[in-house]
Amino acid sequence: MNHAPASRPRGLRRALLPLLAVALLGAPALANETPQRGGTLVIGIGQNPGHLNPAISTGSEVHAVADSLFSGLIRLDDQANPYPELARSWEVSADARTYTFHLRPGVRWHDGEPFTSADVAFTFEQVLLRYHARTRTGLEGRLERIDTPDELTVAFTFREPYAPFLQQLNVTEAPILPRHVYATVPDVQTAPENLTPVGTGPYRFVAYVVDDRVVLARNDDYFKPDLPYLDRLIFRVIPDANTRLLALERGEVDFIGGLPAGELARIDALPEVTLYTPNSGSGGGFCVMTMSFNLERERLADHRVRQAFAHAIDRQQVLEQVLFGHGRVATGPIHSQLAFAYSDDVRAYPHDPALAEALLDAAGLPRGADGTRFSTTFLHFPAFAKYGEVLRQNLARVGVRLELVALDRAAFITRVFEQRDFDTNVISYCNNADPAIGVARVYVSTNIGNIPFSNAAAYVNPEVDRLFAEAASQADVEARGRLYAEVQRLLVDELPYLWLVETQFSAAGRAEVRGLSPWSGSPAEAAWIAR
């Protein structure tokens, strides 16, 4: 079995963290090997990227490719800790309102122009704060101003302390665009430049054939010495997951993400392939499969009914039968790997069908003549059908008939968030690097309505709102941890949602490929091929 550092058995993960930081700065996966230069790496991706401007979209299909062309001010390791990228250092003011970044000198865009603080200010003011949905939502109203006292210094001042800012500055959240290219375009969203990107990233753009491939080449002028090692990086669009896997096994591609869960054990046993199971991947990180209860429906507004669901559903069975053991039973809304914020001091709901039946009886929902208490709809993406099957089986035992409704992504969003025509659903809510980014949005009362992947349950609790707001504006990590522990205790007590399992991302690469960072936007920055 081959495993890269980021996918060691979980018990080893903490012990390896200090080593990981070294590995991230460009060292290969195996410390005693010297990286070899040259070669072409082919990455199989599931979706065509569309355009290649990562600052105007949060779409994972855009970022899967474009993040290798651009850079952020900082980079995140697989535990979401920041380390320098375009910024070589930074400091935070005593009142935690101002973040000052000192940029690397001598960085050049792929077209040879120098990179300066003006690029950073332009990108935030003209692009990210307008068009990047997450950055706009996270910073708008909070950010007071951006100052550029000199070409290599940029300072962000907030109206009040804003703790998760550093986690929002990597290439996925805040890629920096070239001002000299975009300042003159009439419309950034439709600019032809979005198809011929100029970045500061490890690879430069060569060619893009829609629905087929994107070809990148080594950026010889990259600001990190010696990187990247590869000559060429090709992204090959292969929509079918099984075909992607066969292509990897046959060596037609070298690295793929999004493996079918049922295949993980087989892939792990293949000598020619290395399996990676990081917490983050293209599209998000630290994700929890979450069942939403529509609290606007009278039956589900009853706390006893939600508790009955929690006791009726065997989450261990979900872990074993849907994820084949790759993941962890969830205890609440925050992923256990987000160590500073996670708390397991919450109410437990052990699998207990008899207790579930008693709760349903108490709620005035007795079994009918056919043994059924009531029917309830369960909306899901086709890819999550197996969750529905296990849940339907579990709930049938206590007399609840779950009606599975499979919908494609666009239809699901309309039905759940716009029409609110559902009883329950399942969503992979990703915490991302900080609960203020990925968790609060699901529970705060200001985020209910026609907003994709917002507060689907329509849960309203002023105390929860207050705790999330306070945690986001605290600079002290321990104080934040205490606030998040309190919010977890409250939420798990009230159960507006049921947290099923924590999922892992899965990716696989050819064994001869070393130095991949599958949790990051640009997995091939330090990759090399052992010959």
Place this chain on the structure above:
Amino acid sequence: MLAFVARRLSQAVPLLLAVAGLTFLLIELAPGDPIVALAGEDGDAAYVAMMRERFGLDRPLGERFVVYMGRVLRGDLGFSYRLQQSAVTAVLGRLPATLLLIGPALLLSTAFGLVLGVLAARRPHSLTDTAVSTVSLLGHAVPVFWLAQLLLLVFAYRLEAFPVQGMRNVRLDAQGLAGALDVARHMVLPVTALTVQFLAPIARVARASLIDVLGQDYVRTAVAKGLQRRAVIGKHALRNALLPVVTVIGAQVGFMFSGAVLTETVFAWPGLGRLLLSAMLARDLAIVSSMFLLLTVAVVVSTLLVDLLYAALDPRIRYG
């Protein structure tokens, strides 16, 4: 003849407009918002509202319908913000790749379908006939995506005879003759999947039609005159039996495109089928409506060609 062709083509104009209008309504009335595909999924209400306004999606349905139809009438099929290309450029850019699959598959399924049909019709209810019917029915009944996966597993994965995916080897990116051979190797499995799928109806209709013709008096006369069976079938019966077969082949063109959606997805073939599927999932109206218009044109033209072939095959048919 020319007047007939002109009349038929002019009849297609209202049909195309109706298809454009229907496509607009289908996409607009289906649940799902194009903004999600355009901008990602993490915006707040103000962001979504801004994007809707920007792309004119905040206007009433009726107003957008009028604007859209006006554009279609002027020949402007719209711009795909998702792909940052005009819809016509995107669709025409993908057409050659799909024709590379559909063209050979149509020719091969016609050729093999006819041969199998003749073999079966020569001795109805014989062992050969039963075998041909069974095999062709099986080929037609098997879903094309399943067949494609099976071909992949056997011929690409186990036997390693063909590549698993794509239209060319992206590592080599061979040009000229080597490039053409590379594409040809990549074509074998997807073309086979489509051919097997479409061979069955041709074989079945060819068999039934030929059996019918072989029972007619003029064939009996030919046999009575002492002509060889091969000559009777080849020279006299087959030509007359071809009329229904031509109809079936013409009707296959539309189905071929739907088969291409699945085949192209399994084999990661960068053609129109893939474009249509991704556009539908993203509610990309410009691409979907352009694709449907192209399909309509393909069906109209293939039906016209069938009619013209009728005249060529049967001198009694005249258009004027």
